Amino acid sequence: MSLPSPDRDALAALPTNTPTRPTPPLAVTIGPRPSATPTATPSATPTATATSTPSPTPTATPTATPTATPGPIARALGFNDSLIARFDSDGYTIAERQGAGRAGDRVQAVILAPPQQDDVVLGVKLPRLLIYHLRSGHPPELLFEDEGSDETIQFAGYGLSWETPLGWRDITADGLLELPVWAANGGFCFACNRVYVLQLARVEDPASPEEDSSWYVGELTGAVPFLNLLQNPIIPKWLSDFDGDGKAEIEALDGSFEFAFGLYREYSPRFYRPLVWDGQSFADTSRWSPAYFDGQIQRAAESVQATYGQPLASQDSIGKALTVLLAYDASGRRDEGWAAFLQLSDPNNWPGEATPGLLDLLGRIREHLQGQLERGEPFAPWPPTAPALPAPSDAGSPLEASNQITQSLPLPELPELPEPSPVPLP
Numbered sequence: 001m002s003l004p005s006p007d008r009d010a011l012a013a014l015p016t017n018t019p020t021r022p023t024p025p026l027a028v029t030i031g032p033r034p035s036a037t038p039t040a041t042p043s044a045t046p047t048a049t050a051t052s053t054p055s056p057t058p059t060a061t062p063t064a065t066p067t068a069t070p071g072p073i074a075r076a077l078g079f080n081d082s083l084i085a086r087f088d089s090d091g092y093t094i095a096e097r098q099g100a101g102r103a104g105d106r107v108q109a110v111i112l113a114p115p116q117q118d119d120v121v122l123g124v125k126l127p128r129l130l131i132y133h134l135r136s137g138h139p140p141e142l143l144f145e146d147e148g149s150d151e152t153i154q155f156a157g158y159g160l161s162w163e164t165p166l167g168w169r170d171i172t173a174d175g176l177l178e179l180p181v182w183a184a185n186g187g188f189c190f191a192c193n194r195v196y197v198l199q200l201a202r203v204e205d206p207a208s209p210e211e212d213s214s215w216y217v218g219e220l221t222g223a224v225p226f227l228n229l230l231q232n233p234i235i236p237k238w239l240s241d242f243d244g245d246g247k248a249e250i251e252a253l254d255g256s257f258e259f260a261f262g263l264y265r266e267y268s269p270r271f272y273r274p275l276v277w278d279g280q281s282f283a284d285t286s287r288w289s290p291a292y293f294d295g296q297i298q299r300a301a302e303s304v305q306a307t308y309g310q311p312l313a314s315q316d317s318i319g320k321a322l323t324v325l326l327a328y329d330a331s332g333r334r335d336e337g338w339a340a341f342l343q344l345s346d347p348n349n350w351p352g353e354a355t356p357g358l359l360d361l362l363g364r365i366r367e368h369l370q371g372q373l374e375r376g377e378p379f380a381p382w383p384p385t386a387p388a389l390p391a392p393s394d395a396g397s398p399l400e401a402s403n404q405i406t407q408s409l410p411l412p413e414l415p416e417l418p419e420p421s422p423v424p425l426p
Contacts, residue, residue, distance in 0.1 A: 077110065079140045083130070090125060091115035096155050100168035100177055100200070104136040107143070107168070107200055107215065109179055111153050127153045129181065131198070133215050144198065144217040147225040151186035155179070156195050158239050158248075168200070171239070171248035172277040176201055178220070180239055180248070185226065188265060190255035191235045196223035197250075197282070221250065221275075221282055233258070234273060234284065242274070242292075250275040250282050254330065257322065260381035261365050267315035269322035271296050273330060290331040297340075300324050304344045312350040312358045318365065321345040325369070329379055338373055342366070 071088025074080035077097075095113040099106055110132075114125035131144035146153065155165035157180075168177045177200045184193035197220040221236045222228055229235050233255035239248045257269045274292050275282035286292070300323040307317050321344040328337020345366055353359045368382055 073110075073112065077108065079132070079134060081140050081142070083142065083145075087112050087128070092125075092128070095127065095153075096165070098155055098165070098167040098179060101134075106134045107177075108132050108134060109144075109155075109168070111155070126151060129153050131179075131217055141214070143200075143215060146183075149185055149225060150183040152182075152184045152193075154182045156182040156239060158241060160238050166239075171197070171246075172199075172220075173247045174277075174279065182238075183226075190253055190258045190265075190268075190270065191226050191229040191233070193237075194221075194223045194226060194229070195236045195238050195250065196221045197236075220277075229255070234275075236275065236282070237272070240274075247277065249277070252284075254326070257326065257381060259384065260322070261318075261361065261368075262384070263315050263319055267319040269319045269326055271300075271323050271327040271330065286330040287332045290333060293327045293331045297324050297327050300327070301340065301344060308349045310350065311352040311354045312362075313354045315358065315361075318345070318358070318362050322365070326379060334373075341369075 070080050071085065073088045073092060073094060074084050076094055077084065092112040092114055095111045097108060097110040099108045101107050108131070110130050112128045112130065114127060117125060126148055127150060128148055129144070129146040130142065133141040133143050135141075155167060156162065157165045166180055168179050170176060171178045171180065179198045179200070180195060181198060182193070182195045186192070199218045199220055200215060201218060203214045203216055222232055223236050235253045235255050236250045237253050238251055240251050241247070242249055251272045252275050254271055254273055258265060260268055263269075271293065273284050273286045274289050276285045277283075300320040304317045304320045304324075307313060321341055324344060325337045325341035328334065328340060345362055347359050347362060350359070369379055372379055
């Protein structure tokens with residue numbers, strides 16, 4: 001295919017009188033066109049991920065621990081602790097209290113009574129005895145807490161009954177304060193009610209000045225808790241003052257023949273022994289106090305003699321005849337007691353028996369004790385053949401212990417102790 005011929009007529013249209021000038025040099029080098037140079041694709045710059053701002057953990061606002069509102073007991077006593085707070089929450093009230101000491105250094109004994117309740121369960125909401133040492137600048141110190149087994153607790157005075165308790169008093173004349181307490185667990189056993197004496201003494205510590213030394217409460221009669229009396233059946237019953245010197249003695253029931261020979265409790269032989277403070281303990285002075293037993297012997301003998309000439313009616317005469325023997329023996333008059341017992345217990349004193357077997361029982365008891373007398377053995381009942389107890393029975397009114405002084409006697413006056421300043425409650 002041939003190329004087209006140039007158009008000569010187009011040349012004629014150009015202006016011939018315009019000179020042709022050379023292209024002027026450029027002051028700078030002109031680079032290639034942007035479109036002519038391949039542009040590198042820029043690497044994508046990663047977009048920075050925003051770091052999440054952690055949400056602040058909310059700080060728990062501390063809840064204020066509520067201060068327990070002191071109960072009636074704590075407010076009345078002027079101090080509080082966890083034990084008092086517990087009795088307050090259980091509905092206890094103050095029955096009695098006895099204090100000693102001075103403001104700023106004081107001992108407080110308090111008997112707490114449980115709330116009224118229909119059923120009494122052993123160990124649950126029974127009266128309680130607490131003794132505290134209160135010193136300014138120190139928390140209350142519990143010195144004594146009873147074992148919680150009694151239905152009745154009272155601060156004791158002189159005699160079988162009393163109108164005014166002694167409270168903290170030096171009843172042993174040894175320079176220390178004692179607190180006599182009477183308690184009963186509600187049963188009918190010989191040891192089910194008793195008196196015991198608590199003594200306040202300092203802990204011996206030569207390194208501590210007297211005002212900084214601590215105190216403790218000791219028990220002087222072996223009657224706390226009452227189960228200890230099973231090992232020593234000499235049961236403290238009440239306080240007496242035989243010679244009126246203001247120094248207390250204790251009348252104690254000898255319960256070693258309770259249920260002896262199968263006798264019912266209320267017919268079991270029983271007599272009282274004198275316990276006198278010897279500087280260390282309340283010691284049995286029966287061997288040196290024969291006159292103390294004369295009143296008991298006489299009353300028991302007269303009770304037996306009043307049944308002569310009629311059928312032997314009950315075990316009571318057997319028990320009373322045994323009381324005469326044992327009271328003589330306790331006071332060191334064994335032979336005299338045996339002669340009196342043989343006379344009182346002679347089966348010929350009764351023309352028969354109201355209950356079958358009574359005279360036979362009396363004869364076997366006489367034979368048993370005569371064997372012990374001949375062998376030089378202490379009088380003691382034969383071992384029980386069966387542990388079963390008889391039908392429930394009341395122990396009856398206690399025997400009058402002696403013909404000695406048992407009523408309250410005037411004691412030396414002690415300075416009145418000021419009530420302690422209330423200790424701020426927490």
